[in-house]
Amino acid sequence: MFYNNPPAPEPHTKGRPRRHGTRHECANPDTWPEPDRTHTTHDNRYGTITINAWDGLHPKLGRKKGSRWADFDQPPIIAGTVISVSVDHLPKNVASNNKTLWLWATSPHQVDIDLAARAYLRRFDIEHTFRFIKNTLGWTTPSVCTREQADRWTQMIAADYTQLRLAKPLAEDHRLPWEKPQPPNKLTPARTRRDFRRLRPALINPARPPKSQTPGPGRPKGTRTGPRPRHPPIKRAA
Incomplete structure (x- = not known):
């Protein structure tokens, strides 16, 4: 579920300004306005592909314990583009008849909806x-x-x-x-x-000739090496 930007508050309105506008429910076509952009292309595996995009929509972020925004007083508003990808048929026969894929992408520039849809299909290869x-x-x-x-x-x-x-x-x-x-x-x-x-x-071997297997002089006598530097582990944000 995504939300549009709320309308500007009227003068002398009491209370906190609204942060979320009207809903955009992917499962409810009645909440879809006219798409801002539409693109149609053809693919040998999926047939005719129709891509619709709605710009300026944002999800409602939470502040649950352990989440990315847990330490924030108020989660930010991250606007992006909701993309609907519909195809004529799927490459394989599956039980589901739903042939619509929903994506959400955000970028400082305008999202290329055709590139975003094709890049998502490559996620399995990656x-x-x-x-x-x-x-x-x-x-x-x-x-x-x-x-x-x-x-x-x-x-x-x-x-x-x-x-x-x-x-x-x-x-x-x-x-x-x-x-x-x-x-x-x-x-x-x-x-x-x-x-x-x-x-x-x-095959051509680009490596250098192998070095001699004779042991080297080693570490000078009486020298010591300190402990190796320790680095804090990198944890994935929830």
Whole structure:
């Protein structure tokens, strides 16, 4: 549920000014005014896509314990754009007949409603990418001490993921017994990784020659290193 801005109070009106105007209920079409913007496009998977947008709407924020605005005397008014995305059909047969998607976006500039709708459909790709680089490539496995080390490790993980994407046309499908066969141009990074051992000798190695395995001189005798710096943990706001 969203709200419009309240009308300006009349002169000599007593009491606190209203913070919320008329309601905009996504489930009640009677509360929808005429959209401020409308965009129509076509997609091979969804058919005709109709996007309606209402600007200047805001949600009602609460001050529950542990929430983002718990320490505020009064939650702020954050205006944004409510976007309604309607399609002709869904890619798969589902039990629900509702083919309308509701989004809310806020930006210092005017929201591109077509870009916002298409970006939301990509959220599954983004979530699976983070899951893959965490569980398979080990993004969160090492215990780094500094932010610089974390940045370098993240850059290495991004380079590894890019190599898997680029090697997709060259890889062979080594599928598990319960997996369906896929053409080479449809392999996922996880399947490409299974064949990367065969591809690696044929690839150009940009790394420098390996260093000698002879142990170095080590730390000078009598020197001590202090405890490593501690940083406060970063917690996600509720």
